[in-house]
Amino acid sequence: MNIKDVREQFPILHQQVNGHDLVYLDSAATSQKPRVVIDAMNEYYRSYNSNVHRGVHTLGTRATDAYEGAREKVRAFIRASSVQEIIFTRGTTTALNTVAISYARANLKEGDEIVITHMEHHANIIPWQQAAKATGATLKYIPLQEDGTLSLEDVKQTITHQTKIVAVTHVSNVLGTINPIKEIAKIAHDHGAIIVVDGAQSTPHMQIDVQDLDCDFFAFSGHKMCGPTGIGVLYGKKDLLNNMEPAEFGGEMIDFVDLYDSTWKELPWKFEAGTPIIAGAVGLGKAIDFLNDIGMEEVSRYEHQLATYALERFKELDGATVYGPQHRAGLVTFNLDDVHPHDASTVLDTEGVAIRAGHHCAQPLMKWLGVSATARASFYLYNTEEEIDLLIAALRKTKEYFTNVF
Incomplete structure (x- = not known):
């Protein structure tokens, strides 16, 4: 990979922020978009903007072909067995909520268990909290090791024959932990449970094979993988999706509507209302x-x-605490001694360096870490080691600034 050629594909990177060349280190929040993606969306609106699956005119046919062609690209990208298993959503959050509403609420009862981890994004916690409240199921957490990883022994001890759903992130958006999904899936299935995987932080960065992982549901977002905002994917095994009711109702997803009852289209369209x-x-x-x-x-x-x-x-930066395991995905979450992460992020911005600061939609994990917030630098295919050097230099300036001011 020629990093110079890659960077040339991203127009937004070639600008200055506060008098400095932009160093964008916040791709875990959202990635930047290459010119080909921007041009493809512009071409749609310029040349064949039309609704899909409805009209038989030329523009409608072109739009439908492009839309369904994208579904096939997604299927191949994550190695699903059928396009019927690929549901377009607004993003990872919508995808996970769809499973929690359409599957969990219909299949859970009092005494059943939902198992998740302390490292989950809020989008993979709150839907299960609500499902548990609605059904009387119990929410359980797999404990974390000191370095923020999961022990398979702890997984085995937490999952029981009362467990019906295991929901776990593939890659932690805070710690960078890469979880052993295939092994966790086997443990879940051995106990008769299904596994739901939050793939928001893994799909942009590694080859995904949902069949090899043997996950039952897998969710991810387009905007973290060089695509636009507002589009995501829910993968689900066909048998499970066929037996689920839709979470939304209206146009597009219907087969026949009568005055007092309606029937739904086949997969995947029954989950794509409107x-x-x-x-x-x-x-x-x-x-x-x-x-x-x-x-x-x-x-x-x-x-x-x-x-x-x-x-x-x-390691060369005095007074910095880094969270998470040594083997990790492409991000570093940290705090500087006596400097609030929001303050650190603000000073870095004056140097043209963009990072994330806050609780990262992972407040239970912040509590487990014993902090209220952290700073995070996350990398993608267009970043360079020189930009990391600029980050470290800017952090040194940040420490000096707060030492001198206070």
């Missing part, structure tokens, strides 16, 4: 083309190189 996110699907499909051209193995290799380099550089 006018779908057509331009978003077009953009996501082009983002997948872009990532495939580079190769996901190469993306993963390069980001591992960046994460390893960043961890080594952080």
Whole structure:
């Protein structure tokens, strides 16, 4: 991978912020978009903007072909067995809520268990809290090891024959922990439970094979993988999806409507009520083309190189606490002694360095870490080791600033 050629594809990176060249280290929140994605969405609106699945005119046919073509690209990208298993949603949050509403509330009862972890994003906690309240099920947490990883022994001890759903993130958006999904799935299935995977932080950065992982549901967002905002995917095994009722009702998802009853379309359309996110699907499909051209193995290799380099550089920074395991995805979450992460982020912004600060939609994990907030630098295929050097230099300036001021 030629990093210079890759960076040339991202127009937004070629600007100055506060008099400095932009160093964008917040891709775990949202990635930047290559020119081909922007152009593909513009072309849709310029040349064949139309609704899908409805009209038989030329524009409608072109739009439908592009929309369903994007679905096939998603299927191949995550190696699902059928396009019927690919549901377009507004994002990971909507996808997880769909499972919690359409599957969990219909299948759980009092005495059943939902098992999750302390490292989950709020989008993979709150839907299960609500499902438990609605059904009388019990919510249980797999404990974390000291370095923020999961022990398979703890997984085995937490999951019981009363467990019906295991919901776990593939990659932690705070710790960078890469969870052993395939092994957890086997334990869940051995106890008769299904597994729901939050793939928001893994799909952009590594090759996903949902059949090999043997997950029952898998959710991710387009905007973290070079695609547009407002588009995401729920993968579900066909047998499970066929036996679920939709979470939303209206146009597009119906087969026949009578005065007092209605029937639904077949998969995947019964879960896509209303006018779908057509331009978003077009953009996501082009983002997948872009990532495939580079190769996901190469993306993963390069980001591992960046994460390893960043961890080594952080060791040189006095007064910095880094959270998470040594082997991790491409992000570093940290705090500086006596500097609030919001203050650190603000000072870094004056140097043109964009990072995330706050609780990262993971307040239970912040409590487990014993902090109220952290700072996070996250990397993607367009970042460089030189940008990490600029981050470290800016953090040194931040420490000096607060030492001198206070």
